[in-house]
Amino acid sequence: MSLRVYAIAYLIFLYAPIALLPIFAFNDATIIAFPLSGGTTKWFGELMTNRALHTAVGNSLFIAVMTSILSTLLGVCAARAGAMYRFPMKAGIMGFIMLPLVLPEIIVAVSLLVVVVQILDLGLSNWTIIAAHVLICTPFSIAILNGAFQNLDPSMEEAAMDLGESRFSAFRLVTLPLVMPGIIASMLIAFTISLDEFIIAFFLSGSSPTMPVYIWGLLRFPQSLPVVMALGTILVALSILLLTIAEILRRRGMARVGVKDKGGFL
Amino acid sequence: MWRRLTATEGGQGLLMVSPPLIYALALLAVPLGAILLFSFWTQDFMAVDTTFTLNNYREIAEKPIYGALLQRSLFVAGCVTIVTVIVAFPVAYFVSFHVRPERKSLWLFLITIPFWTSYLIRVFLWKVILGYNGVINTGLINLGLIEEPLTFILYNVNAVIITLAHAFAPFAILPIFVALEKIDRSLLEASQDLGESKFMTFLRVTLPLSMPGVVAAVLIVFIPTIGDYVTPELMGGAGGKLIANMIQTQFLALNNAPLGAALAIVAMLSVSAISLVFVLLNRRWLKGRS
Amino acid sequence: MTPLITLKGVNKHYGDYHALRDIDLEIGEGEFFSLLGPSGCGKTTLLRTIAGFESVSNGLVTIGGKDMAGVPANLRPTNMVFQSYAIFPHLSVAENVAFGLRKRSDLDTKAKQTLVEDALDMVGLDGYGKRAAHALSGGQRQRVALARALILKPKVLLLDEPLSALDKKMREQMQVELMRLQRHVGITFILVTHDQEEALVMSDRIAVMFEGRIGQLADAETLYRRPRNRQVADFIGKMNFLDVVVRSSNDPVDLEISGLGRVTISPDQVPEPVTIGKAIVGIRPETLSLLFDGETTDLRLIDGVVDEVVYYGDMTYYDVRVQGVEKPLNIAMKNVIGRPVLDVGAATRVVWDERSLVLLN
Numbered sequence: 001m002s003l004r005v006y007a008i009a010y011l012i013f014l015y016a017p018i019a020l021l022p023i024f025a026f027n028d029a030t031i032i033a034f035p036l037s038g039g040t041t042k043w044f045g046e047l048m049t050n051r052a053l054h055t056a057v058g059n060s061l062f063i064a065v066m067t068s069i070l071s072t073l074l075g076v077c078a079a080r081a082g083a084m085y086r087f088p089m090k091a092g093i094m095g096f097i098m099l100p101l102v103l104p105e106i107i108v109a110v111s112l113l114v115v116v117v118q119i120l121d122l123g124l125s126n127w128t129i130i131a132a133h134v135l136i137c138t139p140f141s142i143a144i145l146n147g148a149f150q151n152l153d154p155s156m157e158e159a160a161m162d163l164g165e166s167r168f169s170a171f172r173l174v175t176l177p178l179v180m181p182g183i184i185a186s187m188l189i190a191f192t193i194s195l196d197e198f199i200i201a202f203f204l205s206g207s208s209p210t211m212p213v214y215i216w217g218l219l220r221f222p223q224s225l226p227v228v229m230a231l232g233t234i235l236v237a238l239s240i241l242l243l244t245i246a247e248i249l250r251r252r253g254m255a256r257v258g259v260k261d262k263g264g265f266l
Numbered sequence: 267m268w269r270r271l272t273a274t275e276g277g278q279g280l281l282m283v284s285p286p287l288i289y290a291l292a293l294l295a296v297p298l299g300a301i302l303l304f305s306f307w308t309q310d311f312m313a314v315d316t317t318f319t320l321n322n323y324r325e326i327a328e329k330p331i332y333g334a335l336l337q338r339s340l341f342v343a344g345c346v347t348i349v350t351v352i353v354a355f356p357v358a359y360f361v362s363f364h365v366r367p368e369r370k371s372l373w374l375f376l377i378t379i380p381f382w383t384s385y386l387i388r389v390f391l392w393k394v395i396l397g398y399n400g401v402i403n404t405g406l407i408n409l410g411l412i413e414e415p416l417t418f419i420l421y422n423v424n425a426v427i428i429t430l431a432h433a434f435a436p437f438a439i440l441p442i443f444v445a446l447e448k449i450d451r452s453l454l455e456a457s458q459d460l461g462e463s464k465f466m467t468f469l470r471v472t473l474p475l476s477m478p479g480v481v482a483a484v485l486i487v488f489i490p491t492i493g494d495y496v497t498p499e500l501m502g503g504a505g506g507k508l509i510a511n512m513i514q515t516q517f518l519a520l521n522n523a524p525l526g527a528a529l530a531i532v533a534m535l536s537v538s539a540i541s542l543v544f545v546l547l548n549r550r551w552l553k554g555r556s
Numbered sequence: 557m558t559p560l561i562t563l564k565g566v567n568k569h570y571g572d573y574h575a576l577r578d579i580d581l582e583i584g585e586g587e588f589f590s591l592l593g594p595s596g597c598g599k600t601t602l603l604r605t606i607a608g609f610e611s612v613s614n615g616l617v618t619i620g621g622k623d624m625a626g627v628p629a630n631l632r633p634t635n636m637v638f639q640s641y642a643i644f645p646h647l648s649v650a651e652n653v654a655f656g657l658r659k660r661s662d663l664d665t666k667a668k669q670t671l672v673e674d675a676l677d678m679v680g681l682d683g684y685g686k687r688a689a690h691a692l693s694g695g696q697r698q699r700v701a702l703a704r705a706l707i708l709k710p711k712v713l714l715l716d717e718p719l720s721a722l723d724k725k726m727r728e729q730m731q732v733e734l735m736r737l738q739r740h741v742g743i744t745f746i747l748v749t750h751d752q753e754e755a756l757v758m759s760d761r762i763a764v765m766f767e768g769r770i771g772q773l774a775d776a777e778t779l780y781r782r783p784r785n786r787q788v789a790d791f792i793g794k795m796n797f798l799d800v801v802v803r804s805s806n807d808p809v810d811l812e813i814s815g816l817g818r819v820t821i822s823p824d825q826v827p828e829p830v831t832i833g834k835a836i837v838g839i840r841p842e843t844l845s846l847l848f849d850g851e852t853t854d855l856r857l858i859d860g861v862v863d864e865v866v867y868y869g870d871m872t873y874y875d876v877r878v879q880g881v882e883k884p885l886n887i888a889m890k891n892v893i894g895r896p897v898l899d900v901g902a903a904t905r906v907v908w909d910e911r912s913l914v915l916l917n
Binding site: 003004006007010011013014015016017018020021024031032073074075077078080081082084085086087088090093094096097099100101102103104105106107108110111112113114115118119131132134135138142189192193196197198199203212215216219228229231232235236239240243247251 | 275276277278279280282283284285286287289290293294295296297298300301304314353356357359360361364371373375376377378379380382383384385386387388390391392394395399401432435485486489490491492493494495496500510513514517518523526527530533534537
Binding site: 153155156158159160161162163164165166167170173174177178 | 628630634640644655704
């Protein structure tokens with residue numbers, strides 16, 4: 001019983017910061033502090049007219065979409081190899097691919113910066129960020145897709161081949177539909193991570209910033225903070241929506257193959 | 267060659283895993299090698315001098331600022347890890363042992379959601395909570411508990427630790443939860459059948475069996491924490507800056523990438539060394555389990 | 557018998573592990589054939605080799621006279637019932653059964669539907685077509701797997717431990733149904749099983765496998781009554797083994813059995829040639845019996861003491877110690893009216909007959 005109270009208190013601690021977001025987003029004062037001074041929606045209005053922000057959001061959306069597709073493709077390869085094949089040095093290879101999960105992000109950022117700028121002498125662009133985001137999102141994709149692939153009976157594809165399908169069409173007709181919820185969940189998670197990622201984007205963005213980099217710039221100017229709150233409210237709402245869809249799909253996928261649900265992502 | 271590769275299960279597996287493997291080699295192994303190489307070079311404004319030198323490492327060893335920053339970073343990362351894992355364990359335990367199976371994924375979902383929402387804004391909001399006119403100070407003043415706003419909770423190491431502990435919470439809960447879920451419940455009944463109390467059963471059976479999850483949680487919190495510069499920048503004030511801020515400054519403000527690279531290498535080696543020692547110390551818990 | 561499947565000198569290596577060793581085999585058209593053996597003996601590998609999921613390291617596999625080397629599973633005239641049944645969980649029962657018909661452009665939707673209905677009817681699942689596959693019971697899944705494979709009219713149906721996931725009652729029921737089904741469709745069935753009773757009940761012929769080799773290939777009665785060696789005799793049913801000295805290996809074969817004395821047997825009771833000297837004879841427990849008070853016999857008798865009694869309801873199994881015989885003899889007695897169950901330690905007399913002996917190397 002006391003454990004339940006503790007767990008609920010912990011959830012409140014987790015949600016405390018984001019619970020404040022809408023409060024200040026609708027507060028009619030430039031200073032982000034108590035006491036509140038009255039409701040307004042003007043900060044949301046300002047979002048609509050901010051050109052620089054729109055460009056930044058455009059960059060972030062492009063990066064996030066590309067990242068979600070590429071990291072999910074790589075994730076499918078790795079999860080399938082991990083769940084369905086035995087091969088030499090498997091543990092080492094899989095561990096290496098999962099390494100970015102624990103690697104400090106600044107290390108990924110500076111090492112790629114050195115390679116792109118100093119060694120390859122290329123300019124920074126949205127694509128440099130995509131390259132780095134794919135690297136850090138692939139382990140998350142693998143973790144999500146692992147669930148889908150490990151629950152798959154390996155004789156399922158064999159059965160399809162036995163019934164006359166080629167290796168590829170067996171994958172398309174049997175495996176793909178069964179792991180599809182996992183694939184969509186993986187794409188949504190990678191999208192969310194990429195959209196929100198700041199540390200790497202700050203190092204690798206070119207002349208045109210991504211949304212988090214733009215927000216970072218805004219944080220220095222007290223008068224623009226309410227706009228950040230309004231933007232944050234929209235982002236949080238969007239994230240929760242995407243994650244909820246991802247979770248529903250993941251559960252539906254589990255139900256489809258008739259496995260008992262044993263936990264969430266990762 | 268192709269036929270031989272696709273004929274065996276091992277070959278097919280390697281073929282399947284090769285795209286992500288090649289990607290990780292090209293964008294992780296190669297850049298890490300490059301940064302190591304770079305740390306032995308020097309840079310004067312824009313021109314990079316590629317003569318091999320240990321000057322960067324010498325400078326890091328000799329100037330006390332770097333040692334102090336590294337020490338503080340490791341201290342903060344250690345505190346964050348301990349706080350996060352200790353605070354997270356009961357939650358993982360609660361979800362694994364006291365939540366009905368069909369509700370478990372809902373709890374995990376609720377725990378992970380804040381983790382996925384805008385990191386920058388979350389950090390900034392802690393400033394709002396802990397700040398001079400923040401939630402805590404206003405609340406305490408309104409309750410009449412304090413007269414003047416508290417100042418020791420923002421712009422110092424404490425604030426950095428609180429914020430990071432909040433940011434990494436789900437990272438600690440998930441591995442511990444997974445380890446607890448794997449424990450065969452009949453082991454706990456066996457322990458009680460053999461005469462142990464519930465509390466002693468927890469100490470003698472549950473806790474040792476959950477250690478792999480605790481170790482994973484420690485690593486997954488400790489290592490990335492060292493690379494964060496957003497939280498110290500926003501929450502740390504002058505005295506709360508960490509090694510990652512210095513790396514960022516060397517790369518982006520001072521244009522001394524080789525020194526920044528050397529700092530990154532030193533930071534990474536320190537973290538890896540501490541993690542390795544930690545894993546070795548916990549080897550008896552990890553043996554024979556995956 | 558017209559051979560449908562032939563294997564010649566088939567070997568399979570996984571690295572250092574030699575999974576199949578020099579397999580020579582012919583399986584006839586319309587035959588119910590079983591591969592029987594303990595786990596790890598290579599029976600499943602052999603089945604998967606025929607199905608086309610494993611390539612042979614060397615040797616020849618032909619089906620219907622065609623060399624199968626390089627022919628993938630989807631192009632072979634075989635279909636398989638998997639151990640896990642591998643029912644596609646995202647499809648309905650009817651969609652599962654129709655899975656292999658996708659490329660049959662000669663059939664329109666209506667014709668396919670009729671085929672599916674017929675196939676479901678054949679396995680006793682008429683009316684189940686619209687059900688979700690993951691909601692089926694074990695026995696129903698197996699029927700779907702059977703319908704799904706048989707709808708393609710394969711020349712050979714391969715069954716990989718198809719009954720192992722079912723409970724005892726269901727298993728016995730499915731044994732009978734599988735036999736009926738095989739007679740009905742008239743094609744070759746190849747069954748992999750570790751359950752000797754299952755193999756004996758269902759098969760025309762059985763290959764008993766040990767460590768990648770075929771230990772004996774014969775029909776059920778021969779396997780049971782004339783096992784070629786101790787390994788086969790031990791794996792199939794229960795058998796008492798007694799030390800013996802062969803005095804003469806001509807007709808009649810002259811034996812000196814330790815504890816039981818000197819007898820002669822017919823060469824028919826010697827499946828593999830033996831030499832003069834030490835050997836082993838086997839006697840099945842049900843060919844021995846105890847002589848109760850008031851009963852008489854013309855057969856041979858020997859005194860013994862009851863060592864152990866295991867009561868099974870319809871049968872009682874006795875272990876009886878006999879002077880000169882190393883291990884107690886295991887004897888199966890039917891529990892008929894008026895026949896008591898003896899206690900441990902009771903003195904008794906064992907009835908035996910040399911015609912039930914089999915001489916082994």
